[in-house]
Amino acid sequence: MARLTSGSAGPPRGGGDELEGTPYRALRRLGRGGMGEVIEAEHRALRKRVVVKLVRRALAGDPRFADRLRVEAQALAAVSSPHVVAVLDLGRTPAGRPYLVMERLEGGTLGEEVARRGALPVAEALDLVRQVLAGLAAAHRVGLVHRDVKLDNVFLCAPGSAAPGGGRVVKLLDFGVAKVLDGGVEAGAAGAAGAERPFPLAGPAYPTEAGLLVGTPRTASPEQARCQPVDARADVYAVGLLMYTLLVGHGPFAHLDDALEVLRAHVLEAPAAPSRRAAQPIPPALDRAVLRALAKRPEERFQSAEAFAEELGRIAAELGEAGGSARVGVAGVAGVAGTGGAERAALSAAAERASKGAMAGGGEAGAAWTPEIGAWFEAMPDGTGGAGARACAAPGEAERAAPVDARLFAALTAASTVVFSLIAALLLRGLGVW
Template identity: 40%
Template sequence: MPSSSTNDPREGTLLENRYLVGRRIARGGTAAVHEGLDERLERPVALKIIHPHIAEDPSFAARAQREARSAARLHDPHVVSVLDQGRTADGVLYLVLEYVDGPTLRQVIGREAPMPPRRVLDLLVPVLRGLARAHRIGLVHRDVKPENVLLTADGEVKVADFGLTRAVDEHTATSTVLGTVGYAAPELVADGPVDQRSDVYAVGIMAYEMLTGSRPYTGTALQVAHAHVSRDVPAPSGAAPGTPPALDEFVLRATSRDPGHRPVDAAELLDLALAIRRSLPDPVDPPSLSGAPTEVLAGTTRADSPGGPAPADAPTEALGAATADAPTEALGSAPGGTPAEAATEALGTSGGGTPILPSYDPDATGTLATSRVGPGAGSTARRSPDAPRVRLNPQPQPLHVALAVVVFALLLTVAGFLGWWLGSAPGTASATVPPVAGQDTASAERELAGAGISNVGVRTTTSRDTPEGIVLATDPAESSTVRGIEQVNLLVSSGPARVSVPALTGSSLDTARGAASAAGLTLGAVTNEYSTQPQGTVLSQSTAAGSEVDEGTSVEVTVAVSTPQGEPPAVVGQDVEAARAELEDKGFTVRVDAPVGSHLNRVVRQRQDGTTVVLTVV
């Protein structure tokens, strides 16, 4: 493993006599990730070690174990595998993950964005494949973001951080949501019901960022959260001219504020991504050599392979030729033309030059994009094998036009009502956030209520210096002007975090100081003591290694010096041999002055000559 560079006290330790902890490669609010080595199987792994103050919560530990077991069932080449999970005898909770030796998507975006459309889709398709497999077995990631998408050195794309996502989210409540609010679906921000469509929303935000180089909303966490709930994500072409209309619609469908208007899961969004990718100029996907089954559009005869019908939950592509790893749906051949020409006609442009995208119908007709049955409507697992996933948009019928006019009129009415509500309705009067830092939570809430602010949220965070339950700050900050219905969050101290004391004995003073700092501690009083050990070696520490203490605690140490310090101890009246031993233990040289006839061997006088003590005996 690479050599250590962080002075982390866990580096070099062995978890449960199997996993060797290497250098720390990432640290977040709930865990630190280390390079590791599985010594039993002699393979590199990633070790996710949960911070002690979180892992010590028994309910969290139980939830984490359940989530890890669920994630371990998820086997997909586009998902970082959960290999093992455990808890050591001293309470260290950890996950063992597949080690990925490449950058995160965040780093790729930083280097390449804004990206060409094909590059965006080439990166998102494997993400959607991994999420589709998870959604099929009932797992929801809940924290899809570029930091949780990893690339191997060979360019393979993998989704990371399944396993503790839900358990950590439940443990940290609002803080976790606000920490990744840039990709959070409206229902996640508003604490509504969360399902696979929340992951779909996050993929849409990532697509926008990859196409444009920035997320659709910026500002404070509260401002961004409010934007997700109250505003539609704009089309990326507004910030990145030249973006194909098909990708505009991909982003807009995925990020609809109403979950009912999004693709129901990652498999359905994958269908759309594959169809768009194949409609781009100069496709590079090779034709299928696997004899995969194909499926034709509504109104034509379904063609099955000799092996039988295509699985109902297999990912599909909308064009005739299949990639080597996915079943396809065929458009067939246009009269007098080739299959490729038919595909270009179908997914290219309409007579007026407007791109025609695959459509997802909400009603049970013969041209359904998905079959919606029962409470899991639209999920990949329940999709009818006889219902085509993708159809071409039909020409508008008179009834459709009439319905569109009615809907437009209703939208105008709603917009007018919202304008009145936001401008003059009760509860929208402006208020100024008062200074409440330093108060306890109850007092701060009363003062906010007295200022006309009744919508108050509470978020907690650790603090070395502020006692538990005391307000650190507000969001928006004090003196900000808010409407009476706008939420003001109190950032409240949960006290110092609990950390483990590293082993300092035997190290140099400088090394001990660095190890204490890396563990979140400080080095307290340093006492010198004469010793035959090298100068500056830590001889002892006031708090035992492995003890759990508050972050910021001082640890006192005793350090070796090679020369005696201060005055020698008084030894007059002692036996000369006992006096000699005591002085030499303190680092002094002893010389005995014994006049002729001395036989009692008692010290009657002592004097100091530099580092030498002269003892007179009788």
């Protein structure tokens, strides 16, 4: 994975430069897995930092692993999206170990973000998931199904590291088990079918054996759990799980630990609506969108990543209008992060209150979260102390701005007391008590 976090440093195994003889110099190991290791490296001539995925020595002679790395590299090279990690090179070391070079990212995964913060505010979750869907839509257009969309394969770049203005950009990682569809996205994934590829993608020379589960049980679609053929709608299901987790803090089947029970739940168990599990209020339209993405039958889900993103965009726009502004896009947080200090402080306070459910309770749920959502979308780069900062004004400030007339309050109190006394007297007389 193309990640760089503070706790992942370590020298390359063996103490030597495992990339000796290539254009790259190994700096430190970022992680290891069953297939290989991930190394932070530097281009020897350009001095550019990159991330290298290197196949293990013991597996270097197995053509299946080299072929899988080739498929991943060509898949990533075919996708043009700011929300998919960029591939830079593909090659072999003099020792015969295949390697893949990717852009170096700073930040952390969504899994790390949720572990640190818990459930995210509705507006933030909408923005991040729409970015994920934008990356998947680009992949689907060239005939790729990710098959392993999950929190740990979604990278949340550090503010300003991947976009001007300080915005937080999401990038999809790890297309290592991506499926290359014949003839583009298969029939049924309507939004992507018929789109032209920049060049034909060659599938793996050693396809996955029939009847094997590809992906992660916790985030597998029902068709993956059944080891059936998949198309882009399997990724739509996985994004539904991702959105559910961001809103609630855990997935719909978090109560199950056994992998087989989890797979069975994907196939048979109807998930509870996010609003029934979340500590924060969830708009009914968002409940419906998530449950539609999690439909057991692919034909009952959103038929493409674009369709899912469009619905989430409509929900985001409605929330923005409810708060006084509809100015929001796929990268809406980018505008927020580029605002002045007063607006950022107001937004942080609003998001924190929303994430803790401080507005929940008392009155309609929809009315409870509207001010917080409006504050998130309202804060645009209009200058310090602009509309966004005003939208997040503390309740006490509003009360001080509109003082109550003491005489009117006393008159209303006296009138209500008289009316109540008359009603009580009539009731007592009717009961024969007075």
